[in-house]
Amino acid sequence: MVQKNLSLVLALLTISLWASLATFGKLLLHLPPFYILGAAFIIGSLPGLFHPRRMFPGLKTLSWGVFGYFGYHFCLFYAFRHAPVLEANLLNYLWPVILVLISPLFFKEFKIKAHNIFGGALSIFGCFILVTGFSFDFKKDHLFGYILALCAAFIWPIFSLGKKKLPQTSIWAIASFCFISGLFCFLTHFLIEPRVVLQWHDAWKIIVMGIGPFGIAFYTWDIALKHGDSRVIGALSYLTPVLSTLGLVIFTDETLKSTTLMAMFLIISGSSLGILDFFPRKR
Numbered sequence: 110m111v112q113k114n115l116s117l118v119l120a121l122l123t124i125s126l127w128a129s130l131a132t133f134g135k136l137l138l139h140l141p142p143f144y145i146l147g148a149a150f151i152i153g154s155l156p157g158l159f160h161p162r163r164m165f166p167g168l169k170t171l172s173w174g175v176f177g178y179f180g181y182h183f184c185l186f187y188a189f190r191h192a193p194v195l196e197a198n199l200l201n202y203l204w205p206v207i208l209v210l211i212s213p214l215f216f217k218e219f220k221i222k223a224h225n226i227f228g229g230a231l232s233i234f235g236c237f238i239l240v241t242g243f244s245f246d247f248k249k250d251h252l253f254g255y256i257l258a259l260c261a262a263f264i265w266p267i268f269s270l271g272k273k274k275l276p277q278t279s280i281w282a283i284a285s286f287c288f289i290s291g292l293f294c295f296l297t298h299f300l301i302e303p304r305v306v307l308q309w310h311d312a313w314k315i316i317v318m319g320i321g322p323f324g325i326a327f328y329t330w331d332i333a334l335k336h337g338d339s340r341v342i343g344a345l346s347y348l349t350p351v352l353s354t355l356g357l358v359i360f361t362d363e364t365l366k367s368t369t370l371m372a373m374f375l376i377i378s379g380s381s382l383g384i385l386d387f388f389p390r391k392r
Contacts, residue, residue: 116337119329120345126326128352132360133318137311141302142186143294145315150178150291152319153327157284166282170275174286177268178327179293184261192254198350200258202236205346208266212339215270219339228382232347235375238368266343273334283327347376 137145157164165171188197206229212219307315333342351373358364 116333116335116342117345119333120337120342123326123330123333124346124349125352126321126329128349129356130318130322131353132356133314133322135357135361136314137318140305140311141298142189143298143302144305145318146182146186147291147294147298148315149319149323150287150294152316153323154284154286154288154291156324156328157281157288160279160281160284163279163281165285166278167276170272170278170282171285171289173268173272173275174282175289175293177264177272178286179290181261181264181268182290182294183297184257184264188254188257188261190254191257192251197254197258200255201261202350203233203259204262204265205343205349206233207262208269208339208343208346211266212270212343215274216339224382225344228344228347228379230379231375231382232344232379235347235372235379236350238372238375269330269334270339272331273339277335280328280331283331287323287327344379344382347379351376 166174185197185201188201209225209229210221213221354369354373
């Protein structure tokens with residue numbers, strides 16, 4: 110029970126850190142995305158320098174980690190280039206629902222129940238309202254971007270659940286995932302993006318992002334998944350778009366609308382149903 114409580118706390122910490130990405134993304138919108146990702150990943154890998162011998166796992170695990178870290182962000186940021194950001198985000202926000210629903214495919218002991226499905230439906234509808242404001246409109250011109258966003262939504266839960274089935278590795282192996290993903294991001298930046306001269310008012314934001322969402326969050330997410338119920342953690346992840354919206358309202362010029370409040374209610378309700386599995390039933 111102590112491990113389950115710890116996994117719940119760490120999952121909430123991770124979600125809170127990841128929720129800040131939207132705010133940082135808007136504040137750094139003038140910089141090339143892969144330049145930002147590369148720098149943030151490299152910063153996130155720095156804790157591994159304290160344990161270099163435990164930093165690099167086997168090739169299979171390392172490849173899986175890079176697939177998750179780099180593959181997810183590559184698809185997501187390229188989706189933003191080929192489709193409206195809000196609509197691409199909506200599709201990306203399906204990953205917590207997918208994580209909950211595909212958990213039984215990876216672990217037979219995890220059974221999907223009625224409240225999981227109903228909670229997921231509420232949260233999906235809440236994400237729909239939050240991101241689109243009831244003005245969702247698919248266009249064929251953006252189809253490639255939508256496909257990439259869906260790929261991102263599937264990559265992260267598949268990576269997270271698949272990693273749980275791999276041989277146990279040191280938590281410091283995450284540093285190698287970040288380091289190699291950062292190198293790939295910088296390579297992508299040099300191939301397709303314009304060069305930039307980093308200013309201090311942008312540098313400190315990237316440093317904070319590297320320490321938090323791309324650093325601490327990856328390590329706490331790994332611990333939470335190793336010791337917690339992926340269905341519960343996936344359900345809690347529905348709160349990410351809610352917290353992201355609050356961050357944008359507080360730290361940027363975004364305003365809170367009535368549709369946003371409605372979406373928050375639906376997402377929190379769906380999340381609450383999802384964490385029922387955390388509490389044991391009385392016989």
